[in-house]
Amino acid sequence: MVSRIGKEIEISPVELGSQIAKKVRINLASGTPDPKKMPIKEIKEAYGEVIDELGPKVLFYPGAGGQEELIKEIENKVIPLLGVNKRKSEKIVVTSGAQHAIELLGKYFLENDTIAVENPTFIETFNALKLRSSTTIPIPLESTGIKVEELENLLKIVKITLLYVIPNCHNPAGVNMSECKRKKLVELAEKYDFYIIEDDPYKPIAGEVPQPIKNFDENGRVIYVSSFSKILAPGLRLGFIIAREDIAEKISLMEQLDFSTSTINQYVVAKLIKKGIIHNRAEELYNYYRNKMKILIDSLNDKGLTSFNEPKCGFFLLLDLHKDSWEVFHKAVEKGLSFVPAKPFFLRGGETMARLSISVASEEEIIEGVRILHESMK
The missing domain is CATH 3.40.640.10 (Type I PLP-dependent aspartate aminotransferase-like (Major domain))
Known part of the structure; x- marks a missing residue:
């Protein structure tokens, strides 16, 4: 006795990949921004300032x-x-x-x-x-x-x-x-x-x-x-x-x-x-993530994994593995790598596609992750 939504909703591949990523060495699954680049100090200061300036008003119900x-x-x-x-x-x-x-x-x-x-x-x-x-x-x-x-x-x-x-x-x-x-x-x-x-x-x-x-x-x-x-x-x-x-x-x-x-x-x-803060961070973050994406692209090309459209910005690269991505995923997890099998992103096709993310992985982890991915595909 539940709604159609209650019956049809299920865990997303992003959530599944992120959960598994907590248990492996290398995370090419998560879509969260790099924690190393979050403005923790500035956010902490802003909380103190708005409470000091406005008092209980900042804790009222939202309009x-x-x-x-x-x-x-x-x-x-x-x-x-x-x-x-x-x-x-x-x-x-x-x-x-x-x-x-x-x-x-x-x-x-x-x-x-x-x-x-x-x-x-x-x-x-x-x-x-x-x-x-x-x-x-x-x-x-x-x-x-x-x-x-x-x-x-x-x-x-x-x-x-x-x-x-x-x-x-x-x-x-x-x-x-x-x-x-x-x-x-x-x-x-x-x-x-x-x-x-x-x-x-x-x-x-x-x-x-x-x-x-x-x-x-x-x-x-x-x-x-x-x-x-x-x-x-x-x-x-x-x-x-x-x-x-x-x-x-x-x-x-x-x-x-x-x-x-x-x-x-x-x-x-x-x-x-x-x-x-936002204006000051925009160009810095673009360059930061673009550099990490270049490392991912270069690493894939070095391994002969070239079936992708080169990303222009953001966190993600969609790679065609030319074999079942879930099968490769399970082998990769055993070797310490998590990514997102991309079939659920497709309404049609996508069985061999993998979403790779550069957001939280270090440069060294990206290179090692591609090595593990390549090994898992053999």
């Missing part, structure tokens, strides 16, 4: 849609960093991370509807949408992003409510969507009457990428989602959406239903933004 202080800082300082052209007819809603934002958007838009997603897609955010949909349609992904011509052919025969895309530093594929495709998606949304969720948590550490899909949106067809998890720390659980005012107001009311967005954390992040 619907986010604290005014944080929304102001996002509006004035974060949005320009992200390159988003926010219109006067749009509002910001603060959420408990990007995952929470997409869960709320699923509740708002979907009731046994049809949705389309990139194939592959990020399983954990996708599940929040899939579990509220009747039909999910995969659209192939290539080195320049979603195949828009296949999406357009689909739209001629099928009505969708939502399209979910990750345009920058794609998880798990690592690719960036081209600007011409971003513009085309908005044109299709207008023509075929659907909405786009633009999931963009990596932009603060992505370096130079095309402008957001949101910037081509004149009529509120695109809901932009971002997060402070990659630039600060995921445990703060803070993200936000930018959406047309009527959508944002409803999402604010739905966000208040669970009261999950921490009041004090909102004040802390507002303080960190005001101090310039």
Whole structure:
């Protein structure tokens, strides 16, 4: 006597890989930012400062849609960093991370509807949408992003409510969507009457990428989602959406239903933004992770493992092992390596794919991890 969601939900491969990673020497599974790069000192100071300045106010119940202080800082300082052209007819809603934002958007838009997603897609955010949909349609992904011509052919025969895309530093594929495709998606949304969720948590550490899909949106067809998890720390659980005012107001009311967005954390992040911590870290983190990704790419090439699209930014590389990835995974775990078998990221195919992450592994561990992976494939 449980709901359809209760019956269908199951552990994600990311969670499974991360659990196993705690028991092995080398972690190429986790998607958490590198703990060595989290601004612990600055976060600690910010907690003390907001308590000293505002007292019990920072421990009150959170207001619907986010604290005014944080929304102001996002509006004035974060949005320009992200390159988003926010219109006067749009509002910001603060959420408990990007995952929470997409869960709320699923509740708002979907009731046994049809949705389309990139194939592959990020399983954990996708599940929040899939579990509220009747039909999910995969659209192939290539080195320049979603195949828009296949999406357009689909739209001629099928009505969708939502399209979910990750345009920058794609998880798990690592690719960036081209600007011409971003513009085309908005044109299709207008023509075929659907909405786009633009999931963009990596932009603060992505370096130079095309402008957001949101910037081509004149009529509120695109809901932009971002997060402070990659630039600060995921445990703060803070993200936000930018959406047309009527959508944002409803999402604010739905966000208040669970009261999950921490009041004090909102004040802390507002303080960190005001101090310039986010702007100061953006270029440094891009270079840091890009260097680690280069080490992974070079190590794979040295072993003859070349079946991947070179990631432009972010944490992830999607590698074709040309054999069952779960079989290789179990052998690798025995030798001290964890990664994520990527089949669950695909609605179609993906049995031989592996997601490798450079986020928490050291340079030496990345090199050793590739050696173990290569050995496990023999």
